[in-house]
Amino acid sequence: MQTPKRYTVTAALPYTNGPIHIGHLAGVYVPGDIYARYLRLQGRDVIYVCGSDEHGVAISMKARKEGITPQQVIDKYHHIIEQSFQNFGISFDVYSRTSAAIHHETASAFFRKLYEEGKFIEETNEQLYDAEANQFLADRFVTGTCPKCGHTEAYGDQCEKCGSSLNATDLIQPKSTITGSTPILKQTKHWFLPLDQYDVFLREWILKGHQHDWKPNVYGQVKSWLEDGLKPRAVTRDLDWGIDVPVEGAEGKKLYVWFDAPIGYISATKEWAQKTGNNWEPYWKDQDTKLVHFIGKDNIVFHCIIFPAMLKAEGSYILPDNVPANEFLNLEGNKLSTSKNWAVWLHEYLQDFPGQQDVLRYCLTATAPETKDNDFTWKDFQARNNNELVAVFGNFINRVAVLTQKYYQGVVPTPTEFTEVDEATLTELRAYPAVIADSIERYRFREAQQEMMQVARLGNKYLADEEPWKLIKENPERVQTQMYVALQIAAALSSLCEPFLPHTAKKLQLLLGLTKPVAWSAVAAENALIAAGSTLGEAQLLFQKIEDETIQKQLDKLEQTKQDNQAPVASIAPAKELCTYEDFSKMDLRVGTIIAAEKMPKADKLLVLQVQTGLDTRTIVSGIAEHFTPEEVVGKRVTVLVNLAPRKLRGVESQGMILMTNDANGKLVFMQPAAEDVEDGAVIS
16 A cells, blocks of 8 residues: 555544543543654654644533633633643644634634535424523533433433434433423524435445444444434534534524534644644645544544535545544543543643653553453553563663663673674564554554563563673673664664653663664664664663552542542531521622632641632632642632621731532532623622
8 A cells, every 4th residue: 555645643622621531541642642653753744633622512511510601611621631731742733722713714614615505404493492591402411311222311412321423302301401401392493414415425435445444343333323324413503602603594503513623623734834834735635645533432423424424515625544443441440430530630640640651651552442441440550660661661771771881881882793692683673663563554552562562572581591791701792792782672662662652762862872763764774773882871760660659549539539429418507597688788799700829838728819809809718728729710700708807817818708518419619600691790699
């Protein structure tokens, strides 16, 4: 097969309604990063694209829950997600966001073109409507029983248990997630993409064209969907958050998030092109470009049927060559859950394990759910670090560095005569680039990483068999060759490990004194990867052993989460003594927003808050530090008692009080203003 001229690699756009956790990393971002890094090492023209998905119903739900605006939600989590990706080492060429003007323009133009060419069906039909909330119920605003598998908590757009894509009206016994009421049916007008008209195209393209190169889980799910029969899919919604439908007669309607989100790949590429001075079009419109989508299994239908149908309808775009979706990663035997806080959050991992990004990358790749759901455990994480990264990879490099410093003052020795063992070892080494590349090209990243680790094992076996430390006095010439061969293996590892362990690769290059990365083609050739006479850099340990106490802290954190989730519903406190209206009317309650927060020095329970009350910005000291971090509370809409007499707490004057309560599980939560659109300073009466 001819090598493509360029590659466009996309990773599923994360919802900005929460941070990134290990399930996201294992399913999408680490595999995509391995692939993109590998392509760059081959000298291929590649762009790795991602960005925040900021228009989903999940955003509106999060905003309602936290008592803030959708814009405040996306600004908060976009920053957290983007920073986490950067700190972890995910090498996106561009990380954009769907709230960007360039995305609104691109998505609107895409819709308008299809609309003007008559590619949509306009229909007025009945949709679920919450009369109490005065709102149509799209997607995540409604739950019910899945008509396909009977799961009782399916959403209005998808059942997360069986993966079926749904319409809200498909649900059995639907219930509004806003008020809990049973919705009614009410007429509304929408535009539909007639997927049934693309049935022949999709069958030809997928069932015949990709039967053998798509992963079985992807091909099987798409085949099943096609066999069930395709139906028109609404591409607009009755919502108050998202991209306006850009045609007359569509006032108050927004683009369906699964219409606008995948176009985000295109708009992100445009943003990258503007910043770098490149032309974006070849990456999306040249048939000699290979388009690859990295996603989780819950997004298969959207990337393999709906988005390709959109691209086909538009007419000028290439179609994905592959969609290597992964299954789900569980945590300690249970399904990852954002709502239940059952997760290992990336930003928290980076705080708890500073400088150990590659340990998590390695473990997630080793346990990647490539063909079936898999389980992450902290004990396995510890074992893989200690028994593989430290004892195999790190041990080999440390031996080579220490012996070279000891015998040759850190200078690569000149080899003498090569034995059959030396030649056989170097020959085996030269085969690994092709072996690893073959696994990566087939999207078998777990297998590819195992082959990379075999290179370290090759080095360990060579040193253990040759025992240079025993020969150094009686046959120093032989040891020169032994150490030279061992250093070639180490230099090869500095390149071959880069897609999997990028931070380690940089450390290893510095340790070996390499001024530039070793090319994979050089590893496969009969040339020196690190020349005799070269000087090594300063020796350092690549990996550190992880002790039991460190792992126990993580297990304790999860156990506390489990207990919190199982906590009994808090009992209702009895009513207090009667007060008069005059007593109550003295309290001045206002809507406010927390704009800054910090821990009170030497006080475990106190946060010092800066609160915008509409009247002013004032300091309020609140005893909530054991329940919230400063970062969590910034942006919160709150209820403030503004005429409470000032009081000094640890030398800081507190000028009011934030109203709090406990939820059904006894967890401390903010008393939030009921309306989202009220301004700071609005009186609560």
